[in-house]
Amino acid sequence: MQSEFNEKTKDYENLLGDFKDILKKNNLKFTVQREAILEGLYNSDEHLSPEALHHLIQKKNPDLGAGIATIYRTLSLLEDSNLVTSLSFGASGKKYELGAKQHHDHVICNECGLIQEFVDEEIEKKQHEITQKLGFKMLDHSMQIYGICANCQEKGI
Amino acid sequence: MQSEFNEKTKDYENLLGDFKDILKKNNLKFTVQREAILEGLYNSDEHLSPEALHHLIQKKNPDLGAGIATIYRTLSLLEDSNLVTSLSFGASGKKYELGAKQHHDHVICNECGLIQEFVDEEIEKKQHEITQKLGFKMLDHSMQIYGICANCQEKGI
């Protein structure tokens, strides 16, 4: 809630602190695996599938040998705590990203799968208006635009 | 391609015609099952899961006994032909709706699952702008707003 421009500036310590608080509040334990998962998400600009995250962690912390089941369990946990958000684009399954960042929406390349993020104040405002008009109390939203990225356009598809 | 304001007025005959054309163009066959699926989607305002559609068809045409596999196969077919669009909201799996309607977005009630549709010209325009700015060629988009519908708000949650 500080600057509007801190997309990724919320630092890791901060995030980790939040995580530990949430764990404590719920009588849950802080484990190496859980930290590795949080860190993996933090250090990746990508939107990760559980499997991708699993690979990532296996590479960075091979000694841990964290199991895929733990990844799934932790991701659900993180999602319940609102620390991560899950997205599901088309058929490609569920992907996760840190939810602590500023709210943003996604543009997805149909060819190469590239995901770009953006924020637009006007759209956000409009969404509130529309939701109210329909009598809803807005909680959240997600928006995806599908297209062909500059790169793939050049390649001529 | 006619009027911009024919959200649901594109009648069934029309749709069926399109479907038959597409089938013909691709050397595919028009079958009772395929028609039943198209009709099921047409007659439902809902966004249907493959399983829901299966149930629906079993009720309407019990004699057909259309198998779930056929539903999946036909839905993919219809999706490839751009006659239907698939959505995936959160964890609840994939849902399908007729894509021949005017483009629209969705507001979803987190409590009861009610889905309302809406269209907003300004947002559509903005989306084009943003996409261009990022160098993408926009093909499609989807937007979901999550909230609590009027009804559920009254019930006090």
Add this chain to the structure above:
DNA sequence: GTCGCTGCAAAGTCTTTGCAGAGAG
């Protein structure tokens, strides 16, 4: 008639769960 379509059931994916030992608090 030909060749694609269908239903069934079997095979795949992806995700979740049960359990016994390991580890955080």
Add this chain to the structure above:
DNA sequence: CTCTCTGCAAAGACTTTGCAGCGAC
């Protein structure tokens, strides 16, 4: 110490596929 986590593997849920007979054209 206690009580939660973890890894493994088995179980589930959801989709897709192979096959032999059926049906559109």
